[in-house]
Amino acid sequence: MVYITENQRFFGTADRKVDITPGFLLLAAAFTVLAGPGRALLALAAVAVHELGHLAALALCGAHVTGLRFDIGGGEIQYSNTLSFTGEALAALSGPFAGALLAAGALGAGEITGQAFCYELAGVSLLYTFFNLIPASATDGGRALSALTALALGPEASDKICRAADILCALAVLAGGFYVFWVSRGNATALICAVFLMNACCKKPRFGVK
Amino acid sequence: MVYVGQRGRRRTRRTQGNRNRARGRWLSVCAWLLVLALGFCLAFPKTAKSLRQKASDALGLDIGGAVGAFGESLRSGENIWKAAKGAFERAFRADGGEDMEVGANKDGDMPAVNKLGDAGGDADGVNTGESGITDPVEAFRESQERFSGLGLPGNVSFERPDLAELKTPVDGTVTSGFGYREHPSDGIVRFHYGIDVAAGAGTEALSVADGTVAAVGDSTSYGLYVIVKHENGVESLYAHLSEVCVKNGDTVKAGDRIGTVGETGNATAPCLHLELLVNGNYVNPGFYLYV
Numbered sequence: 001m002v003y004i005t006e007n008q009r010f011f012g013t014a015d016r017k018v019d020i021t022p023g024f025l026l027l028a029a030a031f032t033v034l035a036g037p038g039r040a041l042l043a044l045a046a047v048a049v050h051e052l053g054h055l056a057a058l059a060l061c062g063a064h065v066t067g068l069r070f071d072i073g074g075g076e077i078q079y080s081n082t083l084s085f086t087g088e089a090l091a092a093l094s095g096p097f098a099g100a101l102l103a104a105g106a107l108g109a110g111e112i113t114g115q116a117f118c119y120e121l122a123g124v125s126l127l128y129t130f131f132n133l134i135p136a137s138a139t140d141g142g143r144a145l146s147a148l149t150a151l152a153l154g155p156e157a158s159d160k161i162c163r164a165a166d167i168l169c170a171l172a173v174l175a176g177g178f179y180v181f182w183v184s185r186g187n188a189t190a191l192i193c194a195v196f197l198m199n200a201c202c203k204k205p206r207f208g209v210k
Numbered sequence: 211m212v213y214v215g216q217r218g219r220r221r222t223r224r225t226q227g228n229r230n231r232a233r234g235r236w237l238s239v240c241a242w243l244l245v246l247a248l249g250f251c252l253a254f255p256k257t258a259k260s261l262r263q264k265a266s267d268a269l270g271l272d273i274g275g276a277v278g279a280f281g282e283s284l285r286s287g288e289n290i291w292k293a294a295k296g297a298f299e300r301a302f303r304a305d306g307g308e309d310m311e312v313g314a315n316k317d318g319d320m321p322a323v324n325k326l327g328d329a330g331g332d333a334d335g336v337n338t339g340e341s342g343i344t345d346p347v348e349a350f351r352e353s354q355e356r357f358s359g360l361g362l363p364g365n366v367s368f369e370r371p372d373l374a375e376l377k378t379p380v381d382g383t384v385t386s387g388f389g390y391r392e393h394p395s396d397g398i399v400r401f402h403y404g405i406d407v408a409a410g411a412g413t414e415a416l417s418v419a420d421g422t423v424a425a426v427g428d429s430t431s432y433g434l435y436v437i438v439k440h441e442n443g444v445e446s447l448y449a450h451l452s453e454v455c456v457k458n459g460d461t462v463k464a465g466d467r468i469g470t471v472g473e474t475g476n477a478t479a480p481c482l483h484l485e486l487l488v489n490g491n492y493v494n495p496g497f498y499l500y501v
Contacts, residue, residue, distance in 0.1 A: 022233075025240035029247040034265060035274040036258075036430070037251045042277075107284060114458040116281055116427035123280035123297065130294060180302045187270035190302040 023072035039120065046099060046125040050132070051075040053098025054091060054140075061087040073138065074128075088147035092140040099129035136169040137162060170198045263476075276301035278430045285425075346370075346501050350389065350494055357390035363401050367491040373444060376418040376498045377464040380471055380482045382409030388494040404447065404485035405495045411452060411480035413471040416464075418446050418484075418499070423460040423468070432483070433474025438462060443489040450477040
C-alpha cells in the first residue's frame with residue numbers, strides 16, 4: 001500500500017514503512033559508476049546483511065519495528081518500544097557482528113573457490129563494519145557505547161562520555177582527512193569526505209537503531 | 211506567517227501535498243539515474259570502464275581499486291589493519307605519495323593487484339641497458355639505475371635466482387618489461403611487477419612449468435587471471451586472459467594450455483601479463499624468457 005504521511009514516509013503498510021531517500025539512490029548510482037555494478041551489488045549485500053543482523057537482534061529483544069529507512073548514511077531501523085540498555089547494546093552491535101560473520105563466510109568461500117569477488121565481499125563488509133563501530137553518536141558503535149556506559153555509570157555520565165567521544169571522533173576523522181590530503185599531494189576529495197564523515201558521525205540519531 | 215482556521219488548514223495541507231509531490235519527483239529522478247547508471251555499465255562495459263577511470267582521475271577517488279586491493283590483501287593473508295589502511299590510501303590515491311603502485315604483500319603467497327602496472331600494448335619495450343651490455347641481468351640493472359633513488363618496493367628482487375628452464379607462455383613480443391618505468395600515457399613513474407607480451411587475441415597461453423593451479427580469479431586490474439604454483443617456491447601469474455581453461459587444484463605440465471590471451475582488466479590491447487614469484491619475491495621473468 002502506498003501512501004504519504006505527515007512524516008514524509010513514502011510507501012509501506014499502515015504500521016511498517018520503508019523509506020528510501022533520494023540521497024540513497026544517488027549514492028547507489030554514484031557507487032555504480034565509480035566502482036562498477038558488481039561492486040555496488042557487493043556493497044548492497046553487505047548493507048543488507050548488516051541491517052538483517054539488527055532486525056534479528058531487535059526481534060529477539062521483543063522490539064516492535066515500525067520502519068526501515070535507507071539514506072545517504074546507510075540504513076536506519078525505527079522501532080516503537082523502549083529497550084533496556086542491554087537490549088540497546090545488543091541491537092546496536094548485532095549489525096557489525098552480522099557483517100563480521102559475512103566477511104568470515106566470504107573469506108572461507110574465497111579460500112575454497114579462489115574467486116576474487118568473495119574476498120572483495122569480505123573487504124566491503126569489513127569496511128562497513130569498521131565504519132559502524134566508530135564510537136560516534138550516529139553509528140552503531142556510538143549507540144553501543146551510550147548503552148553500555150549508561151548501564152555501568154548511569155545516563156548522565158554516559159551522555160558526557162558520548163559527547164567527548166563525538167568530539168574525539170570528529171577530530172580524528174578530520175586529522176585523517178588532512179593526513180590523506182597531505183600524503184596524496186592535495187587530493188581535496190579526501191578532505192571533503194572527512195568533513196562529510198565528521199558531520200555524519202556527530203549527527204544525533206533520529207530514532208531507533210542505525 | 212501562521213494562518214488560523216479553515217483557510218489556514220487548507221493551506222497547510224496544500225503545502226504538505228506540494229512538498230510530498232516534490233519529494234516524489236526527486237525520488238523518481240534519482241531512481242531513474244540509478245537505473246540508467248546500471249544499464250549503461252551493463253550494456254557498454256568497456257566505455258563504462260574507461261569513464262570510470264576518467265572520473266576516478268578527475269575526483270582523485272578510486273573506490274573500485276580500493277575494494278580490489280583490500281580483497282587481494284585479504285586473500286594473501288595480510289594483517290587486516292594494514293590492508294584497510296592500504297585500501298583507504300588507495301581510495302584517495304595516497305599510496306606512497308609518489309604515484310607509485312601499491313607494494314606487493316611482504317609475506318603473502320598471492321600478489322597484490324597492480325593498478326596501473328600492466329597496461330598492455332604500450333610501446334615501452336623491454337628494459338635494456340644503454341651501453342650495449344648483453345647480459346640480461348646487467349642490462350636490466352643498468353636500465354633501472356636512474357630510478358635507484360626510489361628504492362625497491364616490498365617483495366621485489368632484482369636478483370636472478372637459479373630456476374629450471376621455463377617454457378615460453380605465449381608467442382608474442384614483450385611490449386612492457388619488469389621494473390620501474392615512466393608510464394607512456396602520463397609520464398608518472400610506476401613499478402611494473404611482470405612483463406607484458408603482446409599477442410593476438412585468442413592465442414593460447416601456456417604454463418611455464420609443471421605445477422598446480424592455485425587460483426583462478428577476476429579483478430579490475432588483472433582481469434581474468436590464473437596463478438600456478440610450481441616446485442621450489444616458484445609461482446607464476448597469467449593475467450588479462452579472455453578465457454581460462456583450468457580450475458583451482460588442477461595439475462598442469464609445462465606447455466599445457468591454461469587460457470587464451472585477451473584484454474580483460476586494465477589492458478589496452480590483447481596481451482599476456484606474466485609475473486614470476488620465487489619464495490614470495492617478484493623476480494624479472496625477462497631473465498628467463500624472451501631473452
